[in-house]
Amino acid sequence: MTEEITRIEVAANLEAGTAGYQIVVGRALLAELPKSLGSSVKKVMLVYPEALETSASVVTDELSGAGYEVYSFAVANGEDAKTDRWVSVAWSSLGQAGFSRSDAIIGFGGGATTDLAGFIAATWLRGIKIVQVPTTLLAMVDAAIGGKTGINTIEGKNLVGAFHAPSAVIADLDALASLPKFELIPGFAEIVKYGFIADPKILDLIECDPTVATDTSSQVFAELIERSIAIKARITANDFRESGEREYLNYGHTLGHAIEHLEHYKWRHGRAIAVGLAYAAELGRLAGRLSDEVADRHKRVLNLLGLDTSYPADRWPLLLTAMSLDKKSRGGMLRFVVLDDLAKPAILNAPSQEMMHAAFQEIAR
Numbered sequence: 617m618t619e620e621i622t623r624i625e626v627a628a629n630l631e632a633g634t635a636g637y638q639i640v641v642g643r644a645l646l647a648e649l650p651k652s653l654g655s656s657v658k659k660v661m662l663v664y665p666e667a668l669e670t671s672a673s674v675v676t677d678e679l680s681g682a683g684y685e686v687y688s689f690a691v692a693n694g695e696d697a698k699t700d701r702w703v704s705v706a707w708s709s710l711g712q713a714g715f716s717r718s719d720a721i722i723g724f725g726g727g728a729t730t731d732l733a734g735f736i737a738a739t740w741l742r743g744i745k746i747v748q749v750p751t752t753l754l755a756m757v758d759a760a761i762g763g764k765t766g767i768n769t770i771e772g773k774n775l776v777g778a779f780h781a782p783s784a785v786i787a788d789l790d791a792l793a794s795l796p797k798f799e800l801i802p803g804f805a806e807i808v809k810y811g812f813i814a815d816p817k818i819l820d821l822i823e824c825d826p827t828v829a830t831d832t833s834s835q836v837f838a839e840l841i842e843r844s845i846a847i848k849a850r851i852t853a854n855d856f857r858e859s860g861e862r863e864y865l866n867y868g869h870t871l872g873h874a875i876e877h878l879e880h881y882k883w884r885h886g887r888a889i890a891v892g893l894a895y896a897a898e899l900g901r902l903a904g905r906l907s908d909e910v911a912d913r914h915k916r917v918l919n920l921l922g923l924d925t926s927y928p929a930d931r932w933p934l935l936l937t938a939m940s941l942d943k944k945s946r947g948g949m950l951r952f953v954v955l956d957d958l959a960k961p962a963i964l965n966a967p968s969q970e971m972m973h974a975a976f977q978e979i980a981r
Contacts, residue, residue, distance in 0.1 A: 620642055620643075621642035622641040622642060622842055623640055623641075624640075624842070624846055624849050625638055626638070626761075626849045627854075628853075629856045632779075632857055634763070634781045634856050635783075637783055638652075638785075639761060639784070639785040639849060640787065641756075641787045641789070641841060642787075644790060645788040645790075646678050647678075649678060649722070649747065649749065650679065653684065653722075657684065657718065657720045658684065658718065658719060659685045659715055659716075659720075660685070660687065660720050661713075661715065661719075661720075661721045661722070661736075662676060662679070662687070662689060663689045663706070663721060663723050663725070663729060663733035663736065664689070664690060665692065665697065666690050667693045668724065668725055669690065671751070672688060672690070672724060675724060676688055687709065694726070695768060696728075698732050698766070698774075699768065700767060702767075703732070703739070703767060706736045706740075707736070710736075710740050715741075717743075717744055719744060719745070720746065720747060721733055721736055721737040721744065721745070721747075723746060723747075723748045723749065723760065724749045724751065725750075725755070726750070726752035727750070727754045727755040727758065727760070727885060728759075730750055730760040731759055731764075731777075732765075733746060734763070734780055735767055735776075735777060738780030743780055746780065746782045747783050747784045747785075748761075748782045748785045749785075749786045750786075750787055750791075752795070753795075753802075753803025753807075754803035754806055754884075755803075756792075756841060757807055757841055758806040758844075761782075761785055761845060761848045761849060761852065762781075762849075762865075763779050763781035763852065765777050765780050768881070772877055772938065773877055779856060779858075789832065789841070793832050797922075799884075801886070801921055801923065802885065802887045802923070804923065805868070805918070807844050808917055808918060808921070809867050809889065810843070810848070812914070812955060814847045814851075814959050815843055816958045816959055817843065822840070822921065823917060826921055830921065864961040867893065867954075867955075868896045869889060869892055870892065870942050870951075871891065871935065872893075873888070873892075873939075874942070875935070877938045878931060878935065878938060887923065887924055890924050890925060891924050891925060891926065891927050893918065894926070894979050896914075896955075897911040898978040898979060899952055899964065899971070899972065900954035900955050900956075900964070901975075902971050902974055902975050903954060903967065903971065905954055905955070905956050906956065906957070910957060910958055926979045927979060927980065927981065932976050932980070936972070950966060950967065951965055952964045
């Protein structure tokens with residue numbers, strides 16, 4: 617399925633006023649970056665986490681060699697960067713450097729970095745070009761695609777944000793080769809999510825041989841990434857501002873985001889989403905919408921990957937409070953994405969507290 621370089625087109629959305637863009641998947645893709653920026657861009661701000669200082673210097677050299685004026689902007693690692701403080705510092709830096717609407721920002725890092733970089737680009741001069749270069753599995757298959765940008769507040773995750781489509785996404789699989797398993801595996805929670813909401817072949821590939829599926833050099837691994845990217849590309853092109861089917865991409869995220877909040881963002885996003893997926897399956901089962909077979913498959917697939925599917929029982933009251941602040945709520949009522957069957961996501965509006973608690977008891981430890 618995978619060629620040396622695969623180009624996945626994200627269609628333009630005339631209703632949302634967004635242009636189409638390309639997601640490039642392959643290996644050794646550094647030369648794709650100047651192509652994605654184009655000749656009209658003169659200044660580039662490279663936003664990256666401190667942990668990627670060495671890799672960022674290689675990117676800077678490539679861009680400088682291509683004739684761009686590069687401004688390096690190192691931010692905190694992980695979710696610690698997604699705050700208004702870092703946005704404010706970036707705005708000052710852009711202003712002092714004289715960035716215009718014809719210039720660009722590059723998000724180079726994991727999902728937190730691409731979220732932050734996208735939000736900075738969305739808000740500077742009401743929107744300038746952003747090219748995303750994800751370096752984690754989670755960012756490649758989810759965060760860097762689709763134009764949802766945002767930062768966290770004390771009250772919750774991604775409560776402040778904007779929709780701002782990237783001009784390109786460059787997913788270089790070589791960036792994942794050196795990642796330790798404890799960093800790579802959490803990203804598979806999003807891949808599993810795509811399998812349940814849209815493409816059961818993903819689940820089959822993981823169940824067939826989890827070792828091969830998680831081997832970054834394998835053809836199966838590349839296929840899983842491409843299948844996941846294709847799903848998000850299609851859904852976000854059709855529903856850019858999350859007014860319809862894009863909401864299905866939040867499967868497992870209502871509880872998952874609440875866990876991240878309670879854990880002060882020390883849990884990796886995928887670890888929390890894995891628990892959220894197990895919970896959503898139990899909620900769907902209790903609502904009479906999901907068969908035992910499909911509900912049980914959630915824990916089986918996630919456990920094969922070594923992902924969490926449980927959470928401490930005594931945290932339920934705090935989780936309920938955190939979920940009440942979820943941005944997907946409507947008029948104070950919680951909304952959950954559930955499944956009616958494999959690849960048949962739907963919305964469950966305002967489940968009772970008794971049902972929500974009962975579902976949690978099935979994953980509590």
